[in-house]
Amino acid sequence: MTLHYLPFESDIEETERKLHDLELAAPGYPNAPAKDIQHLRERLQRQLRDVYENLTPWQKTLVARHPDRPQAQDYVAEICDEFVEMHGDRLFGDDFSIVGGLARIGDQPLVVVGQQKGRTTKEKTQRNFGMPQPEGYRKALRLFRIAERFRKPILTLVDTPGAYPGVGAEERGQAEAIARNILEMLALKVPIVTVVIGEGGSGGALALAAGDRLLMMEHAVYSVISPEACVAILWKDGESPDRAASELKLTAGDLQRLGVADEILPEPPGGAHRDPAAVARTVKEAVLRHLSALRERPFEALARERQDRFRRVGDTLVNPPS
Amino acid sequence: MGLFEKSIPQELWVKCEGCHEVIFKKEVDRGMGVCPKCQYHFRLTVTERLQMVLDDGALVEWDATIGTTDILGFRDTTTYPDRIEQAQKKTGLTEAVVTGEGRIMNRAVAVGVMDFRFMGGSMGYAVGERISRLFDRARERDCPVVLFSASGGARMQEGIISLMQMAKTSAAVSRFREVGKPFVSVLTDPTAGGVAASFAFQGDVIMAEPRALIGFAGPRVIEQTIKVRLPNGFQRAEFLLEHGMIDLIVARPNLKTTLDTLLRLLSHTPS
Numbered sequence: 001m002t003l004h005y006l007p008f009e010s011d012i013e014e015t016e017r018k019l020h021d022l023e024l025a026a027p028g029y030p031n032a033p034a035k036d037i038q039h040l041r042e043r044l045q046r047q048l049r050d051v052y053e054n055l056t057p058w059q060k061t062l063v064a065r066h067p068d069r070p071q072a073q074d075y076v077a078e079i080c081d082e083f084v085e086m087h088g089d090r091l092f093g094d095d096f097s098i099v100g101g102l103a104r105i106g107d108q109p110l111v112v113v114g115q116q117k118g119r120t121t122k123e124k125t126q127r128n129f130g131m132p133q134p135e136g137y138r139k140a141l142r143l144f145r146i147a148e149r150f151r152k153p154i155l156t157l158v159d160t161p162g163a164y165p166g167v168g169a170e171e172r173g174q175a176e177a178i179a180r181n182i183l184e185m186l187a188l189k190v191p192i193v194t195v196v197i198g199e200g201g202s203g204g205a206l207a208l209a210a211g212d213r214l215l216m217m218e219h220a221v222y223s224v225i226s227p228e229a230c231v232a233i234l235w236k237d238g239e240s241p242d243r244a245a246s247e248l249k250l251t252a253g254d255l256q257r258l259g260v261a262d263e264i265l266p267e268p269p270g271g272a273h274r275d276p277a278a279v280a281r282t283v284k285e286a287v288l289r290h291l292s293a294l295r296e297r298p299f300e301a302l303a304r305e306r307q308d309r310f311r312r313v314g315d316t317l318v319n320p321p322s
Numbered sequence: 323m324g325l326f327e328k329s330i331p332q333e334l335w336v337k338c339e340g341c342h343e344v345i346f347k348k349e350v351d352r353g354m355g356v357c358p359k360c361q362y363h364f365r366l367t368v369t370e371r372l373q374m375v376l377d378d379g380a381l382v383e384w385d386a387t388i389g390t391t392d393i394l395g396f397r398d399t400t401t402y403p404d405r406i407e408q409a410q411k412k413t414g415l416t417e418a419v420v421t422g423e424g425r426i427m428n429r430a431v432a433v434g435v436m437d438f439r440f441m442g443g444s445m446g447y448a449v450g451e452r453i454s455r456l457f458d459r460a461r462e463r464d465c466p467v468v469l470f471s472a473s474g475g476a477r478m479q480e481g482i483i484s485l486m487q488m489a490k491t492s493a494a495v496s497r498f499r500e501v502g503k504p505f506v507s508v509l510t511d512p513t514a515g516g517v518a519a520s521f522a523f524q525g526d527v528i529m530a531e532p533r534a535l536i537g538f539a540g541p542r543v544i545e546q547t548i549k550v551r552l553p554n555g556f557q558r559a560e561f562l563l564e565h566g567m568i569d570l571i572v573a574r575p576n577l578k579t580t581l582d583t584l585l586r587l588l589s590h591t592p593s
């Protein structure tokens with residue numbers, strides 16, 4: 001059973017509660033309704049599949065933000081055989097909304113950097129709900145430079161509502177920090193693979209995602225603006241974020257069609273939080289596969305190819321090949 | 323200059339945003355769009371900017387044919403093509419940036435000027451492409467880039483493609499940096515969001531106009547998030563200078579000569 005249900009999961013919740021009650025009661029009752037349990041399990045799977053195969057873009061946004069969804073540190077714990085977290089930007093401080101460090105997956109050493117929203121109230125506050133400040137981006141950049149110096153590939157895990165809009169963040173140059181990360185990532189002479197594991201919030205996400213490959217979890221979203229903010233700016237009349245989410249084309253499928261995402265990583269029915277270990281295996285396999293393909297490229301050529309990749313984004317949409 | 327702009331009906335009087343006085347427009351125009359009472363720098367049209375900066379105000383425009391595409395079929399209370407048409411009518415421009423080649427005190431420069439009146443100077447595919455090609459052409463011609471930003475950020479009607487323009491223009495800047503010619507970024511009122519967080523803050527020299535609003539998040543978003551009234555002068559050019567985020571603030575009467583000096587010092591090698 002999961003801890004939290006989304007508004008469109010009421011049937012799933014009801015079935016799961018019944019199932020839970022029966023399973024708890026079963027051992028004490030000689031005529032335990034094994035058939036009923038089996039029946040409910042099948043119904044649950046059917047409901048999960050029905051709902052999750054037909055999620056609207058707004059519903060996907062809610063799944064991407066699900067409080068039980070695996071976060072960057074969960075993936076690191078499942079995927080990496082070793083991980084040493086490294087702190088601080090050497091300029092101002094340490095931003096807990098970004099975690100990063102040296103890691104090893106099998107015999108592949110690498111640098112991992114990800115946004116971490118936090119789960120408990122205390123942790124969320126400490127991690128600023130995954131909204132980085134300039135020092136977070138500068139810490140990430142510092143780790144990227146270490147990766148380049150020691151010729152290690154980079155894995156970034158994106159999960160943020162966006163860069164933090166605060167007084168201190170502006171004082172310390174939020175725009176400059178993001179602009180610099182993008183510019184420098186585009187010139188790094190090591191492979192960079194990004195996985196959007198939850199929410200890809202605009203420039204605050206891109207600052208970790210200017211890499212060679214963009215992979216998206218099936219129910220992750222990546223958008224120039226949140227549906228809530230978009231609806232407030234463009235509709236102004238109490239229209240629901242549903243509408244903006246649909247117009248923005250922010251789902252993994254949309255991004256693949258638009259040529260921004262390279263691959264969609266499947267999630268179990270009901271979302272990644274229903275089987276984090278299986279989802280982590282999927283991510284691990286995909287990351288290693290892309291890294292090993294990228295390792296074949298001369299590192300000198302990688303940066304140029306990365307720049308060309310972003311230079312071409314949208315070209316075929318604007319000038320369709322005849 | 324009829325190339326870029328139709329004539330816009332001239333009002334005789336304008337209200338100054340700085341001191342809220344009503345001022346004779348001719349007086350403002352004569353003073354390079356600067357309020358004679360409080361030195362407030364009015365937002366300029368592309369034509370006004372080019373007249374102020376380039377020799378004879380002459381620009382050979384590049385990539386004007388790169389137009390807007392409704393990539394997503396975006397529709398809010400009106401359609402995206404309708405909004406584009408309205409912006410074109412209002413400004414006489416085809417998109418929110420004009421790029422080309424001109425001369426500053428007889429030195430060839432690649433110039434870009436954004437216009438906030440065109441959908442808030444927002445950056446979609448066409449703006450991103452024109453700016454990227456500006457850097458490409460400057461690289462091919464081995465000449466410096468001077469780029470005037472004025473933008474609220476990304477063009478949300480183009481969704482993720484507009485966000486990708488931040489990476490695209492950055493890729494063009496990255497390539498341009500290889501030739502060793504300077505990129506002078508001039509931040510004008512306002513420069514925010516995706517434009518601030520990409521090429522605008524990637525200049526070798528970053529200068530701003532007095533009191534220009536510059537930042538990542540807009541002040542209203544910040545106020546709503548932190549529920550605190552923002553300090554006076556927050557995110558203004560002077561605030562950024564104080565916090566070490568820009569190189570210098572230049573008032574319009576000194577703009578052209580300052581650009582010339584910077585470009586000369588960055589290009590000159592002793593014989």
Ligand SMILES: [Zn+2]
Pocket residue numbers: 338339340341342343357358359360361362
């Ligand atoms: Zn005034």
